[in-house]
Amino acid sequence: MILAVIGHEFGPPDSYVLEPFDPGAPGEGQVRVAIRAAGVSYVDVLTAMGQYQFKPPLPFIPGSEAAGVVEAVGAGVTHLSEGDRVFCGGLGGIFAQANVFRAANMARIPEAMSFESASVFAVNYQTAYYALADRARARPGETLLVLGAAGGTGFAAIQVGKHLGLRVIASASTPDKQAAALSGGADAVVTTGAEDWREQVTAANGGLPVDVVFDPVGGDATELAFRTLGYDGRHLVIGFPAGIAALRTNLPLLKSASLIGVQMRDHALKRPAEAEAMRRKVMELAGEGIFSPAIAERFGIKDYAAAMNAAFSGKAAGRVVLTME
Numbered sequence: 498m499i500l501a502v503i504g505h506e507f508g509p510p511d512s513y514v515l516e517p518f519d520p521g522a523p524g525e526g527q528v529r530v531a532i533r534a535a536g537v538s539y540v541d542v543l544t545a546m547g548q549y550q551f552k553p554p555l556p557f558i559p560g561s562e563a564a565g566v567v568e569a570v571g572a573g574v575t576h577l578s579e580g581d582r583v584f585c586g587g588l589g590g591i592f593a594q595a596n597v598f599r600a601a602n603m604a605r606i607p608e609a610m611s612f613e614s615a616s617v618f619a620v621n622y623q624t625a626y627y628a629l630a631d632r633a634r635a636r637p638g639e640t641l642l643v644l645g646a647a648g649g650t651g652f653a654a655i656q657v658g659k660h661l662g663l664r665v666i667a668s669a670s671t672p673d674k675q676a677a678a679l680s681g682g683a684d685a686v687v688t689t690g691a692e693d694w695r696e697q698v699t700a701a702n703g704g705l706p707v708d709v710v711f712d713p714v715g716g717d718a719t720e721l722a723f724r725t726l727g728y729d730g731r732h733l734v735i736g737f738p739a740g741i742a743a744l745r746t747n748l749p750l751l752k753s754a755s756l757i758g759v760q761m762r763d764h765a766l767k768r769p770a771e772a773e774a775m776r777r778k779v780m781e782l783a784g785e786g787i788f789s790p791a792i793a794e795r796f797g798i799k800d801y802a803a804a805m806n807a808a809f810s811g812k813a814a815g816r817v818v819l820t821m822e
Contacts, residue, residue, distance in 0.1 A: 498517050499518050499519065499520065500516065500517060500594050500798060501515070501516060501518035501593030501596075502558060502559060502560075502593070503515075503558055504545060504555065504556060504557045504558075504559070505555060507545065507548075507555070507557070508545075508546060508547070509546060510542065510802040510805035513559070513802065513805075515798065515799065515801065518594075518596075520597045521597060522569060522597075523570060523571035523597050525571050525573050526571060526572075526573050526601065527574070527599060527600055528567050528568075528569065528570050528571060528577055528597070528598060528600045528603065529567070529568045529595060529598075530565040530585050530595060530597075530598055531568050531594065531595045532565040532591070532595060532596065533563075533565045533566065533616075533820070533821055534563060534613045534819065534820050534821065535562065535563040535564075535592055535616050535821070536560075536562045536563065536617035536816055536817070536819075537560070537592075537796075537804045537805055537807075537808040537818065538562075538649060538816075538817075539738050539809055539811065540561070540736075541559050541561055541591075541805070541808065542805045542806075542808055544559065544588075545559040545805065553588060553589050558590045558591065558592055558593055560589065560590065560591020560592040560593075560819075561587065561588065561589070562585075562586040562617065562620050563584075564583065564585065564615035564616040565821075566581070567579050567580060567581045567583055571600070576600070577603060582605060582615075583605055584606060584619050585598045585603055586598075586619065592798070593821075594821045608784075609784065609786055610783060610784075613820070614792070616818055617790045617792065617818060618783060618788070620649075620761075621649040621650045621652070621653040621790065621816075622653045622656075622657065622779050622783070622790070624650050624735065624759065624761050625650055625653035625657040625658075625711070626779050627759065627761050627764060628654070628733045628735060629641070629654065629657050629709070629711070629733075630657075631764075631771075632731075632757050632758075633709045633733055633757065634731070635658070635661050635663055635709055637661065637662030638662060638663075638664075639664070640663065640664045640665075640666065640702050640707045641654070641658040641663040641664065641666070641708070641711060642666045642668065642698060642709070642710045642722060642725060643655055643658070643666070643667050643668065643678075643683070643711045644710070644711065644713065644714045645669075645689075645712075645713045646669045646674070646677075646686070647674035647677045647791070647813075647814045647815060648811070649790070650713045651678075651713055652677065652681050652815065653788070654713075655683050656682055657788070658711075660787055660788075663708075664684050664702070665682065665683045665684050665685075666683065666684065666686070666687060666701045667679070667685070667686045668688075668694070668698075668718075669688070670688065670689040670690055673814045674814045675688070676814070677791050677793075677815055681791060684701075685701040685702075686701075687701055689718070694721065698725050699725070705727065706726055706728075707727065707730065708726070708727065708729075709730070709731050709733065710726060710730070710731070711733050712732060712734055712735055713738075714736070714738065714739050715738065715739045716739025716742060717739070717740075717742070718742075719732075719734075719737075719742035720742060720744055720745070720748070723752075723756070724748065726752055726754045727754075728754070729753060729755075730752060730753075730754035730755070731757055732755065732756050733757050733759050734758050734759060735759050744756060790815070791816065792815050792817075793815030793817060794807055794813055794817050794818070795817075795820055796818070796819055796820070797819075797822045798819060798820065798821050798822055804817050804818075804819045
């Protein structure tokens with residue numbers, strides 16, 4: 498019997514139920530996947546609560562990224578076969594022991610990567626790579642300041658930044674999160690929320706301004722971080738769980754710096770060939786073992802509410818994973 502986490506109305510994690518679920522057979526261009534592990538993110542929970550920028554139809558199975566094994570292949574699918582280990586994702590339909598997915602957007606998992614790592618890899622690392630290599634035009638020798646450095650995209654940005662030859666300063670709120678950032682390759686850490694935070698950043702960069710800010714946080718942190726930029730600095734807006742910031746427009750003018758939005762979905766729609774080439778590059782690097790996500794906590798599917806609450810709290814030093822027992 499296949500089980501899935503299902504919400505018949507939007508609400509907190511405890512309002513969802515674990516129920517029998519029949520994903521059916523794959524149709525044309527689809528594959529059915531036995532899901533082994535799923536990533537649980539802040540946005541997943543926000544969507545489940547009906548508070549994200551779009552509301553999916555009900556009943557709703559949360560989640561956006563997972564990894565598993567192909568069980569069945571629909572007509573017209575030629576690049577995947579039964580037994581393949583694959584990344585899978587979508588706007589929901591993930592917190593289940595099996596489901597049907599569109600095959601065109603799926604890829605095999607590198608042999609060296611576990612299901613758990615794969616379940617929290619694709620979105621974070623593709624976002625970080627697109628942000629730094631494409632949107633920021635990051636160059637070797639530049640300095641990168643990463644906000645929310647122990648979060649999923651923040652941790653990915655540390656590793657991508659180091660791969661691109663950047664000096665990385667990681668901002669994190671607790672010793673555990675700072676230790677996680679250092680383990681990911683950060684050259685220095687600063688304490689999020691400290692009264693002397695800007696002074697810490699300046700000291701960590703030898704008294705110089707930074708070149709690129711990676712900001713998946715928003716709120717009050719955005720203006721503070723923008724003020725650390727120097728000439729031709731680039732501030733990347735990845736997300737804003739702490740709130741939408743109101744940046745004074747005199748700051749980009751005075752600093753000759755740029756505020757840059759990063760939306761990977763828009764990139765895929767507007768420049769699909771570029772987006773596909775970038776996706777292949779990130780997967781190639783993953784296969785070489787260059788990128789490796791940090792997993793903070795693992796929960797079985799029966800503990801889905803605890804997993805969702807842990808991800809929503811933002812306290813974990815790494816990603817939260819739901820395993821499908």
